[in-house]
Amino acid sequence: MVTDEEFAKREAEVAALLREAGICVPPKDPSKSDAGRVDRIVEQALFEAVVRDTAEFAFRSFGETLSGVFSALSRSATPPPIKPPSAPNPPPNDWDESSGA
Amino acid sequence: MALGDDALVARCQSEVPYRVDAYRELVRRFEPMVFGTCLRMIQNQEDAEEVCQDAFLQVFHKIGQFEGRSSFKTWLFRIVFNLSVRRRENIAKRAHREIKVAGEIAKHSDHFVPPEGAAGQISLGAEVEEALSRLDGNEQRVLILKFVSGLSLQEIADVFEVGLSAAKMRTYRALESFRDAYQEATARKGGPR
Numbered sequence: 686m687v688t689d690e691e692f693a694k695r696e697a698e699v700a701a702l703l704r705e706a707g708i709c710v711p712p713k714d715p716s717k718s719d720a721g722r723v724d725r726i727v728e729q730a731l732f733e734a735v736v737r738d739t740a741e742f743a744f745r746s747f748g749e750t751l752s753g754v755f756s757a758l759s760r761s762a763t764p765p766p767i768k769p770p771s772a773p774n775p776p777p778n779d780w781d782e783s784s785g786a
Numbered sequence: 787m788a789l790g791d792d793a794l795v796a797r798c799q800s801e802v803p804y805r806v807d808a809y810r811e812l813v814r815r816f817e818p819m820v821f822g823t824c825l826r827m828i829q830n831q832e833d834a835e836e837v838c839q840d841a842f843l844q845v846f847h848k849i850g851q852f853e854g855r856s857s858f859k860t861w862l863f864r865i866v867f868n869l870s871v872r873r874r875e876n877i878a879k880r881a882h883r884e885i886k887v888a889g890e891i892a893k894h895s896d897h898f899v900p901p902e903g904a905a906g907q908i909s910l911g912a913e914v915e916e917a918l919s920r921l922d923g924n925e926q927r928v929l930i931l932k933f934v935s936g937l938s939l940q941e942i943a944d945v946f947e948v949g950l951s952a953a954k955m956r957t958y959r960a961l962e963s964f965r966d967a968y969q970e971a972t973a974r975k976g977g978p979r
Contacts, residue, residue, distance in 0.1 A: 687958045695961040696932075702968065703933050706914035708826070718817040726817075726839050727810050730846040734803035 791815075795858045799849050809849075813842050816859070820866050823935040827870040827927065830877065837873050841866045860944040863935055867927065867945050874923075913975060917967035925960035932957060 789797065789808075794815070798808040820841055824834035844865050852861055918926060931937045931945060943953035 687954065692954065692958055692961075695958065695965065699929070699961050699964055700933060702914055703929075708914065708918075708934065718814045719821070722821065722835070722838070723810065723813050723817055726813050726842045727806055729839060730803075730809065730843055731806060733843060733847070 791858050792854070795849070795852065795854075799852070802846060802849055809846060812845070816862060817842075819935055820862065823863070823866055823930060824870055826930045826934045827867075828873055828877070833873055833877065837866070837869045841869055844869075856944045857941065859937070860941045863931065863937060863941065864945050866935075867931070871923075871927070913968060913971040916971045917964055920967040920971075921960065921963050924956070925963050928957050928960040929964060 789811075794808055794812055798812055801808050817838070821834060821838045824837045824841070825831065828834045828837060841862070845862060852858065918929070921929070928942060928946075931942050937945065939953050939957060940950055942957065943950045946953060946956070948956070
């Protein structure tokens with residue numbers, strides 16, 4: 686098991702070498718940030734948000750339009766309800782005795 | 787007074803994507819560290835720019851899913867780490883393909899000059915750079931996260947998803963390997979400066 690002292694010693698050695706070589710920790714300092722890069726990132730994020738919203742809207746509208754078209758088509762394709770054929774008029778009953786003939 | 791990271795992240799979660807003031811501040815705050823880490827891990831300016839942007843775009847789209855179980859910095863660097871490793875692998879594959887193509891072309895032409903850096907032989911110069919390049923991928927990444935990204939051992943443990951003692955051992959081994967590689971590099975070039 687590595688002791689804390691051993692670890693700290695080795696860490697300090699390497700840190701000194703890396704510092705000397707210019708490979709050091711960039712400070713968490715917003716003033717050191719690249720304004721151009723920050724702007725590009727934020728613009729791209731906004732652009733992607735707009736694209737997502739538009740795509741979502743288009744997809745939803747497309748879905749609604751499609752379902753509207755289908756329901757209209759299905760309504761028009763459904764045959765009208767079949768009416769029962771009207772009963773033919775009975776022939777005149779000349780021989781009916783009850784008619785008094 | 788500037789907001790702390792946690793408060794800024796909370797504001798960002800409530801604002802994004804309709805307002806980006808908090809997000810812009812978050813990017814401004816972490817961009818130097820993220821870009822520095824990408825550049826070190828990928829060793830190519832253009833790819834590092836792209837990975838840095840992709841990492842912050844993932845933050846933009848997924849900030850709502852951040853639950854605060856680890857610090858924001860750890861969460862961010864896990865994204866950066868994964869994207870950088872993937873990009874490194876893609877670059878290696880691309881270089882491998884280029885070398886294969888170069889080999890094929892060379893068979894048919896006596897005048898072919900292979901593209902610079904295609905074989906992964908980046909001109910490193912300094913002994914420190916050489917020593918760093920001699921470490922294996924994981925050792926390199928540990929040192930980059932420690933000294934370039936400025937992550938603590940606990941944060942490194944969270945990024946690698948291992949326990950604190952495992953992260954400490956991993957870091958210690960990387961430090962030892964670096965020291966050995968550095969001593970070798972300086973010995974070859976005529977003793978330490």
